[in-house]
Amino acid sequence: MLLTLASGALFFPGLFALCTWALRRSRPGWSRTDCVMISTRLVSSVHAVLATGSGIVIVRSCDDVITGRAFGETSGISSSAASSWQN
Template identity: 70%
Template structure:
């Protein structure tokens, strides 16, 4: 779980820095604020596409998204686990 978190913590700021740098070089007349705004929107678009793709992947892998549970977990075992975590 920590590896994807660390990857995202490096990937998205790196993508923003790369976009801002490329825009400053490609459009020298633009201000730094303009380059940052466009870079932010590009990174947000990439995040939206990745989130949509992961949602589609989850939906396609489950026959019933609401009742399907991963790794053989049933509703009873998940409720038991949730109640034991509260105690």
Template identity: 75%
Template sequence: MLLTLAWGSLFFPGLFALCNWTLRRSRPEWTNSDCLMISTRLVSSVQAVLATGSGIVIIRSCSDVVNGRGCGETLGTSLSAASSQQN
């Protein structure tokens, strides 16, 4: 989990910087504000596509999305499991 966080912390700012640098080089007539706006929208679009893709993978891997439990979840860490044990 921490490795994923570290990669995301490097990937998205890096993508933003790369896009901003590329736009400034390829379109010198655009203002700084234009390049920043396009770079921000591109990074947001990439993040939305990746989030949608991960959601699709999760939905397709679970037979019961609402009541299904994750593979890494243990009985002791689940709040619903703890409440069902008390009843």
């Protein structure tokens, strides 16, 4: 989990810096503000696509969330215990 956090902390600022640098080199007529704005939007789009993809993977890996939670609550097991039991 910590490795994933560190990877994200390096990937997104690195992508932003790379996009800003590439735009400034490829479009010398654009102002720095324009390059930063486009880079921010590009990084936000990449982040949204990756977040959506991970959400789809999580949803597809769950069989039935409602039944799974109801089983833990009706059998006298707390929700936190049931979730740790499933992991």
